[in-house]
Amino acid sequence: MSATDGAGVSGTDGARRARKTPKPLRTPKPLKAPKAPAKVSKAGRNLPAAIVVGVILVAALLAALLFFPFGIVAIATVFAAVGVWEVSRALEVRGIKVPMVPVLVGTVALPFAAYFGGSESLAFALVATVVAILLWRTIDTAEDAVRSVLAGIFVVLWVPFLLSFAMLLLGEPGGQVRVAILLLLVVSNDTFGYLVGALFGKHPMAPKISPKKSWEGFAGSAAGATVVGIVAALFFLDQPWWFGLVLAVATVAAATAGDFSESMIKRELGVKDMSNLLPGHGGIMDRLDSIVFASPVVFLISALLIPGA
Structure with a gap:
């Protein structure tokens, strides 16, 4: 092939490439904004779900008690x-x-x-x-x-x-009111303990068992439950204020012991929660751990200190 032929072929190919219309550039699709993650508490819980489930449980239990x-x-x-x-x-x-x-x-x-x-x-x-x-x-x-x-x-x-x-x-006589007070004491223990601990907690109570539980949170639990206990004693149990104080302090101590006991067992077994049945809470036992220890304490205090109980 001569140089002229090579140039002709090359020119023909170049002309063909020149005649080809370049493809228009595609406009990139707009990126979707990532979904905001569910708000998680310091304890690693889905906070909105935990609040909703907690309110529903307490409301259902109190309604059953009343009706x-x-x-x-x-x-x-x-x-x-x-x-x-x-x-x-x-x-x-x-x-x-x-x-x-x-x-x-x-x-x-x-x-x-x-x-x-x-x-x-x-x-x-x-x-x-x-x-x-x-x-x-x-x-x-x-x-x-x-x-x-x-x-x-x-x-x-x-x-x-x-x-x-x-x-x-x-x-027992007046048992509906007493069980309602038991539930409110445990709920106030958990709620005030979480709030105060999340805001001010710096000194862990038992870091090897439950590192997120602090002495500040424990003080919040005691303060919140004491208010509930004194109000309940004066207005619902017809008892002196000190009875509410004793009831509250004993309930907080028992509930905390129950919480630590379950945490110790879970740590020993290598599980974070007993199950995931309750969104934001874990399992049923993760809610019952405080109540099961507080129940005999409230029963015994009522039997010993309330006349005719």
């Missing part, structure tokens, strides 16, 4: 059963199997026995549940039977038995 007291027994039984399931599932992660059948039967029996039969029936139901757990594992002949039996007894004592003291309180 359908027996409904509280049913609600407490359901909560206890779910709490037992959560704890049992968490224990199973560590290879500890809870005998669910006798434990759940006892979980249903204990609150109803307490409400309808009083402390004697509650004690009988507890003994019957423990015997049923022992017999169940004897018949089952599963491995690690001793550890399984001890785990079952522990779960029954921690959740339905302690919660049943609220049912004993409900069965």
